[in-house]
Amino acid sequence: MLDTAYSIETPEGIDLKAQAAGPVPRILAYAVDVFYRSLILLALGIALAFADRAGMGIWLLCSFLLEWFYPVFFEVVRNGQTPGKKAFGLIVVNDNLTPVSWGASLLRNLLRFADFLPFGYAAGTLSMVLNKNFQRLGDMAAGTLVVYRQAGGQRPELPKVAPLAPPRGLQLQDQLAVISLAERHGELSEARQRELAGLLEPVTGKSGETGLQYLRAVGCWLLGSR
Structure with missing residues (x-):
């Protein structure tokens, strides 16, 4: 039977539990983040249109930073949630359910190039489908996973x-x-x-x-x- 529950036991004998997020909500959350990044790049493109080649250089630099460090910033500074993940109630954590660190977040996001292979995030999607905790390749390398954030009213x-x-x-x-x-x-x-x-x-x-x-x-x- 399919079970998305994820649990660990601390050395003190306390069970910590979470619900792993599957491919569909993660793909939708990623689509929301792509939409926000596209809006930012569009606004930058309009603002820098007058700067000719210098403007193009600045736009390309911003595009690179948004692609690779936008998720890292939000995952570490905003409690494991990019705007897309927040919209779907998802959060990135370490596999021991502690808050994700800079190193782990950077690794899981830089390895998105491997998840993209051969095209359209095929490797990452296949990895999530075959992994019981829905971890993509970057998650397995960084020791992270994406879980549902417990609603405040459910405490x-x-x-x-x-x-x-x-x-x-x-x-x-x-x-x-x-x-x-x-x-x-x-x-x-x-x-x-x-x-x-x-x-x-x-x-x-x-x-x-x-x-x-x-x-x-x-x-x-x-x-x-x-």
């Missing part, structure tokens, strides 16, 4: 505790584990939650119910509660 109810700032030096993977624990507090038994909180005792310095309540408070802080 589960958070624990009713006063938020606390995380301890200094809390690693990104530990932050993701704490966030997952806070979001799933209604799904897991108290015993299981205390067990998971115990795994982070070396980081928090707290154990048992005290450690669990502390992690819930930190999770609420990381999710934006103040």
Whole structure:
């Protein structure tokens, strides 16, 4: 059976889940981005028409930058979403579901030339169809994937505790584990939650119910509660 669910387990025993995006919404998102880039180039062409050869040189340079670095800029600076991906609720992340980095985004986009071969993104489309997580060649090389962004209104109810700032030096993977624990507090038994909180005792310095309540408070802080 076709299953687009993607999940990983952190070293702390927390399951992180996402829904992989298939070829159709990704192709539509790419078409939207091409449309926006074309509008920008059209406007530049009109503005630079009077500059003769210099204007043509500037237009070609801008065309190159838009083609290869437009997606990189938006994916890193705008939370993994180009305008096209945002229109379809998609987001680019690392394959461990952490935010995509400059290096990974640059690699996955520079390798679009391989996905284009032999023409019309045939290799990339075939790769997505044959890959269970719908990764194109650039995604597999960079260790990234495209998933659906969870709508804000679908966020589960958070624990009713006063938020606390995380301890200094809390690693990104530990932050993701704490966030997952806070979001799933209604799904897991108290015993299981205390067990998971115990795994982070070396980081928090707290154990048992005290450690669990502390992690819930930190999770609420990381999710934006103040």
